[in-house]
Amino acid sequence: MHTAKVVQRFSFCRLLQQWLLLGTLLAGRPGVSAFCDELSDPSWDSLVDWMTLVEPLGFGIVCPFQISGSACPKIETSFEVTSPNFYIICANFLGGSGDSCLLDCPSTHISIAPYSQLILEGWTLRSTKGTPAVVVESNAEFVAYGSTFENNQNTVGNGGAIFADTYSTVVLEDSSFVENFALNGGALYSLGTVVIVNGNFQRNKAIESGGAVYLDGPLGSSASIRTSRWEGNRARVIGPSVFQNSTDVAIQTQGNTACNNLNFEALSYCDGIEDGSRKCLPFGEKCTFSTSAPTSIPTLTQSLVPTSSSIESPTQIPASRPSLRPTLAGATPTVTPINTPSDVPSLVEAATLSTAVPAGLDFTSDAPSPVPLTPVPTRMLSNIPSDVPSLVPTSKASTDVLTAKVFTSGVPSLIPTIINRE
Structure with missing residues (x-):
């Protein structure tokens, strides 16, 4: 599906959410449960049951939850999205049993089947081991708004937080990627089309290339990267922040800020996009940290x-x-x-x-x-x-x-x- 259509549908869902929230407030229905669906218990099985129930509707609002430890799936599994349009909102703006909808489990959290679409808002996906948190299959679409991906580790494959196959589309808006790790593409490995707006990429690492983002794919693949921050990302070989492996990927950038992104083997910094010839195209703005070669840990x-x-x-x-001691008006301090x-x-x-x-x-x-x-x-x-x-106390x-x-x-x-x- 075309990226413009993804953003258009996404904007419509955002508008729908705002109308639902306004209607709830006007109706005077108290409590979070009046607006969002509570899981029967904070476990993987109850979450899968809820998503299976609402996926045919194409839309669901879930109350905040935290799933970790013994509440994670007993075997390596993930929820597979097969709907052409599926939008899930975490109602963390109304409070609840957790700060967000948190999945803190070692196996892949969600996979998106070909010709399917998933939109997540306000979710936190954390702590996968040996696999990405989200797998976007060929010709599938994934949109993340206001979500966080942290400490996901895929040491045997590509894409620490997200792996996106050929002809896929990934849209990331107001989302953070912190301390993710992979063979290539510490945060994101994409073989399709990518749109990143107001992103935050910090301390992501790759054993080989693409400390934060690895871009590749056939002719027609593209990437639009705007108003995002890239800080302290690492790659052993090349491209600590963004690595462009193929010239077939058309890249546009605007208003990005970067600093302290290091190629470890060469002890060189690239605060921007680096290609296979080690040509670094820096982003427009710099952070305030030093970019001199490190001398000690x-x-x-x-x-x-x-x-x-x-x-x-x-x-x-x-x-x-x-x-x-507070001084009265007109009095002289001691x-x-x-x-x-x-x-x-x-x-x-x-x-x-x-x-x-x-x-x-x-x-x-x-x-x-x-x-x-x-x-x-x-x-x-x-x-x-x-x-x-001032000698007058303030609050x-x-x-x-x-x-x-x-x-x-x-x-x-x-x-x-x-x-x-x-």
């Missing part, structure tokens, strides 16, 4: 002994401590601070910048290392302003963590800094 172990140095220190420390910074540096532990060799991936073998993945922060403590603080704390700085060399210290105000 940072540690997440925090020292319990504070030091006197800091990343950024105020230029002047007040000689006396201002009163912590101690007047002089050149006191308005924001106190946060003592919350700062995560390590991941510009080094990823700890969660051993490229010397065909299996991932059991060492946990290195987190990548989005914000760190920056400059501390020197404005005089909101002013210890916001500021925007991250660019580190041109070295690894930032993970030892917390305590400012002595005595």
Whole structure:
């Protein structure tokens, strides 16, 4: 089916959802159960029973649930979609028994048969082992809106989170792919048409190529990648963020942001699309992390002994401590601070910048290392302003963590800094 038709049907379903929600609110029906279907119990069998029931209708709204551990399928299985139009919404915007519709199971969660279509909204698919979370067969379509795919590992095949066969269509909007892993295409391996809008791809890894996305396919395949973020993805061979294996795949990009995407063997970065000739076409915007070659593996172990140095220190420390007692209007404070910074540096532990060799991936073998993945922060403590603080108490704390700085060399210290105000 044509991509434009997919998006058109998807928009119609979104409109239908909004009308259903409005009608529910106007009718005054209280509770989540009045709007969505509760599973009989949070288990794989009850979910399959519900999807089998609503698939012929083409539309279903399920209350939030969490399926993991013993509630997962006892054998390696998946739910196969055979309907030409099947749209499933997780009603997490109304609350429920979980934050989302969470499938945290080792086997493939969903497969889509040829000439069938599945739309998921608000779902989280997690923790597959040796297989993708979603398999899109030839001439099938898969749409994910506001969904999350994380920690899916396919060490023996392609596509950690999603595998899409020839002439398939995959549309990903407002969806996140975090710490997925595969032989090729850590998050997505596609042999068809791909549309990515407002995506978030972080710390996905491939043993060979396409750390986040691997694009291939026959003549007529295409990819449209817009306003998405690509950060800290890894590939051993080539294409840490997006790898274009065939020139038959026509690619369009617009408004993407990327940083710290590393080809491990070459110790080179490509914050964009890389082809077989190792030509890197960078995305338009850069993140603030350093793109210099890593020199060491940072540690997440925090020292319990504070030091006197800091990343950024105020230029002047007040000689006396201002009163912590609220001051009445017109009264004079007991101690007047002089050149006191308005924001106190946060003592919350700062995560390590991941510009080094990823700890969660051993490229010397065909299996991932059991060492946990290195987190990548989005914000760190920056400059501390020197404005005089207001002595009138407020209801909101002013210890916001500021925007991250660019580190041109070295690894930032993970030892917390305590400012002595005595």
